[in-house]
Amino acid sequence: MTPFDAAKAIHLPELVRGMGHKLTPQGASYGSSFCPKCGQGKENSNKVSLFTSNGIWRWKCFSCGSPASSSIDWVAATLEITAKEAVAFINGKSSAPVPSMKWTPGEIPTPELSASEKDKQYEAFAEVMAKVIPGLGCEEAVNYLDKRGIDKKLTREAHRRGLVYSIPEDVGRAKGLLMARAGEALLRKSGCLKPNSEWPGIAFRPIIFPQWKTGGEFRLTRNPRSSSEPKSIRMGRLHTPWFWTGRPEVRSIILVAEGALDGLSVVQMGWKGHVIALPGASAWNDDWFPRISVKYPGFELFVALDNDPAGTSNTRKILEGADKHGIKARRFSPEGFKDWNDALRAGVMI
Ligand SMILES: [Zn+2]
Known part of the structure; x- marks a missing residue:
């Protein structure tokens, strides 16, 4: 593999986070308010999308229209260096010209899933939905959405239509419910439980807005603890809005x-x-x-x-x-x- 190919094949989200920028997970992709070409947007604007294409991470900006580009382009534009210098930086052959950016190659074990591995994960997630959702109520959602100006009657109607559910706000009880209904093995297979983690990310987000039977949006009811904690995460296959x-x-x-x-x-x-x-x-x-x-x-x-x-x-x-x-x-x-x-x-x- 040439140094250029090696630099292009790295896990771009980890690189971007390592360089100090926040990312919001969006299904299998990530959003960022920072664009190396046109700068910082509103914190929640997600004007840049990081995504994979044929197993290679790429990014594009919906604000300045910067087309799908590589990790090398990201680093070259962010640090204002040449592509060759960016390759050396990504491969750990040179240090960052900006001291606060402490990217260390080799610390990025999160391998990108292949298309068939992703399919298996999506299938497992659909199974989690099928086991967890039936019989769930909506009381936490009714109370939370009421504070956001949504009538209790409207939330109950959305629940009747299968468009909103909730799990307990207490994370211990939420985790217990997920473990009891889906089981640890399936939660791991579906990506809800990350390797080395005992807490499914969705246990912290009691409001569930399903997208068909295959995916959904999971929302916090409390304020985020830090600006890097997303209010909502999206899980599963989001082919239906x-x-x-x-x-x-x-x-x-x-x-x-x-x-x-x-x-x-x-x-x-x-x-x-x-x-x-x-x-x-x-x-x-x-x-x-x-x-x-x-x-x-x-x-x-x-x-x-x-x-x-x-x-x-x-x-x-x-x-x-x-x-x-x-x-x-x-x-x-x-x-x-x-x-x-x-x-x-x-x-x-x-
Ligand atoms: Zn831009």
């Missing part, structure tokens, strides 16, 4: 980006059509265009992402894609607010 069925005669679908809390917020604000809630502004899947045009012919898509550079650039891409598939679409932003839940809590109605 969280979908609220509205009144069919309204013939409109709204697309929101901050997960199911934003989805419930627009329903609470009076939206009568269907709702698609994406886990993050960059999580749109182009495969959903044909599904929309076949299942909801003639419906108008209201692209209601956040009012920030990432939201704007993703909106542009989704509007272009909708146009290609003959779907009527327009931008519909929470004017003057960070996201729809902020707008809801300020008393705005749609």
Whole structure:
């Protein structure tokens, strides 16, 4: 393997974290508010996506449009050095020009899963969902969402529709429930229990917003303990978004980006059509265009992402894609607010 290939093959998320930048897990990918080309965005903007393609980690920026690039490009742009110098830095042959960046090659044992290993993990996660979800209530969700402006009646309706569940807020009880229903072996196989860890990450996040039967968003009810602790994590295969069925005669679908809390917020604000809630502004899947045009012919898509550079650039891409598939679409932003839940809590109605 050439030094260039070795540098490209490293685990980019570990490198980025090692260089002092925060990452938010998004399914099998990561989001970052920092872009080496256009700088730091809002802390929760996730304008940069880190993802794998053919087993190699790459990144792209939805804010400046920087195309899919390698680990070498990341380091060269961040440290303002040449590609050759970046290769030497990544391979541990030279130290960082910036002392605070203490990347050490060799400390990155987290191997990227192959496609078939990932499939097995997704299958195991779907099995966890099938064993854990049936019979779960929603009381923790009702109380938490009530504080975020969502009516208790609406949360109970979402629960009736299979769109929200909760597990105990006490992590000991939550872990006990997960262990009893799914079992330790399956929790490990599904990636819920990391090697060397005794605590499933989802035990800390009592609110569950399923995405079909294969994945879901898991949300904290307390404040994050540090800025690197994500409020929500996404697990499993996210090939179907969280979908609220509205009144069919309204013939409109709204697309929101901050997960199911934003989805419930627009329903609470009076939206009568269907709702698609994406886990993050960059999580749109182009495969959903044909599904929309076949299942909801003639419906108008209201692209209601956040009012920030990432939201704007993703909106542009989704509007272009909708146009290609003959779907009527327009931008519909929470004017003057960070996201729809902020707008809801300020008393705005749609
Ligand atoms: Zn950028």
